[in-house]
Amino acid sequence: MQDFVFQNSTKLIFGKDKEQFVGKEAVAYGRKLLLHYGGGSIKSSGLYDRVKESLKDQGIEVFELGGVKPNPRVSLVREGVALCKEHDISFILAVGGGSVIDSAKAIAAGVHYEGDVWDFFDGKAEVTDCLPIGVVLTIPAAGSESSSGTVITNEEGWYKRSAMHPSMRPQFAILNPVLTYTLPAYQTACGITDMMAHILERYFTNEKNVELTDRLCEGALKTIINHAHTVLEEPTNYDARAEIMWAGTIAHNDMLGTGRIGDWASHDIEHEISGIYDIAHGAGLAIVFPAWMKHVYKHDINRFAQFANRVWDVEIDLNNLEKTALAGIRKTEEFFSSIGMPITLKEANIGDEHFSEMAKKGTERGPLGNFVPLDETNVLEIFNLAR
């Protein structure tokens, strides 16, 4: 087991109607707040009004910045930074999913920085301090509600890059499974894929003595798999929505990754695709992850066989562990397909025209991943496996 430091202070408030407490939670961080959100869904659902009401009840002055898109853009982040500086805003409330939260985090980091906020994402500067952030979560997927990271897209060159710092962990996050009832099936499935990918990135490690975190990962994966079809078939099933929502947070709160070095190449490769094609992150991961698995499984057949057995209930064939390992990869692929995800680039209408460019851009800062470090040629092969 690797040495580690684990600390995650985010206060998670889980259950029905909990968004009514957002004002009470937010007021502890001052009375000038930026309400950050995406499109119109929070307005049509009535959530927007309920949140505003709760903030108003606490005498909080609300500034607004909507319009966050999936794969959130640095241009809007810059707008948010300017707004916060101009009005001396003390707190950012993100109401939405991972894109809105990531955008809020980038704004929060930019406010305490003199230069351009993109500096944090292309490695020119490091985040040291942030405005405090709160979250009302509407999409269980990214785990950003208690994570320390953010992913932002720069429209100039379509770069999609991440930044991390403990100060970016939200102070609180309100998780009401009922708010996810109206999520369309496709978005629900993208979220399921994303949270599974967060666990898989941690699971495939070269660290040998990590049974506890292996088993926590396997348990979380099994739970997600067992409830995925239920939330798709019965979108208002509270218990299933609750399991999925809580699993999305657990998947990415760093507990499951303690003592091990995760891989993260699939995320990086997916960022190249969704940086160019504006495909949903989850859908991109459903395509990339099985291809990545096929490319790397021989590096540690035992681990892939364990994955097949413990997560997918594939019986271990001691005379042919490779068969066991491959069955697990096939099950993963079939599962993503069964919940409506594309599992090839073709299904997502993505051709091979940018393969070389994406492989080059993705590896220009060095090899990707830790389980097996991947160079440009390897990444190109993964694109070919994902055709």
Place this chain on the structure above:
Amino acid sequence: MQDFVFQNSTKLIFGKDKEQFVGKEAVAYGRKLLLHYGGGSIKSSGLYDRVKESLKDQGIEVFELGGVKPNPRVSLVREGVALCKEHDISFILAVGGGSVIDSAKAIAAGVHYEGDVWDFFDGKAEVTDCLPIGVVLTIPAAGSESSSGTVITNEEGWYKRSAMHPSMRPQFAILNPVLTYTLPAYQTACGITDMMAHILERYFTNEKNVELTDRLCEGALKTIINHAHTVLEEPTNYDARAEIMWAGTIAHNDMLGTGRIGDWASHDIEHEISGIYDIAHGAGLAIVFPAWMKHVYKHDINRFAQFANRVWDVEIDLNNLEKTALAGIRKTEEFFSSIGMPITLKEANIGDEHFSEMAKKGTERGPLGNFVPLDETNVLEIFNLAR
């Protein structure tokens, strides 16, 4: 799933030699520190000197209070409170296991209170505020290093009672598995039993839709079971010690109990025994838990069968679920015995002379437990099952 609020801010610093950073962590909370510990083992191991050195390097003035006993006593807590008030101490560092940490927490709570600290334990007052606490953990068992609770024994009447408050969670805890190499086998086994009991208390719930936390509990239990004999046979096996140490923290950091109401009757019943007999808490739990299981399993045979199957790999007999359930209880009992724990009161040289008194005292504030609420007669029957 029940609504819940989860927040655990304790910074966990895990790995070899990490105690060298204790001064750097502690100095953030002021320069007057109470060093709280038990007997001589931290002195003979050299840990005491290393900790003092690290504190001295940061210019921290150290006051000392040693002598914490297993089942820590309120008399020493009162001494600690007086010492902190007298010297205007700003931080308490607990170096030891659960007893030392619990004693430190009680002192920390008492410092900000006018009345007698026992008021918190017999329900006359509630903890509202605490001195900050840090931990260098030497015994993986109680999980007190990141929990919000403390258990203290009052020698007048031998009452053993608990108190809880979020402010009692330590600010940081340093977990170095090497520090546990010298733990005697019996104490190691007591710790293993204690951490398993913390998970079992959460596992046996009446909440139906809690698959995620069920699976996290099962994974943690399997990991502890799989490494228990290794740490007993190879006390200096770093990887096994690390798994056990991290499992002890995870078992009791409240994550595994989210969304469910745990039972906790076995802990309460054990407190009655160890309040009178000064038996190790873990040993008491190894006796009480199987007896409790035998008394209550018919309340939810499915849950006990699931436990038998997923934790102990007992095949489910669909034609006789009770048989499956009972096999799981037997496996639990056999396991405790196999690691050197007593599983009957007789093995711990405890007769029936106080059965009636303990059953009465344990239930005088109301029925025990939530899975099945137990009255005086039920508790008496459990003592009889544990003979």
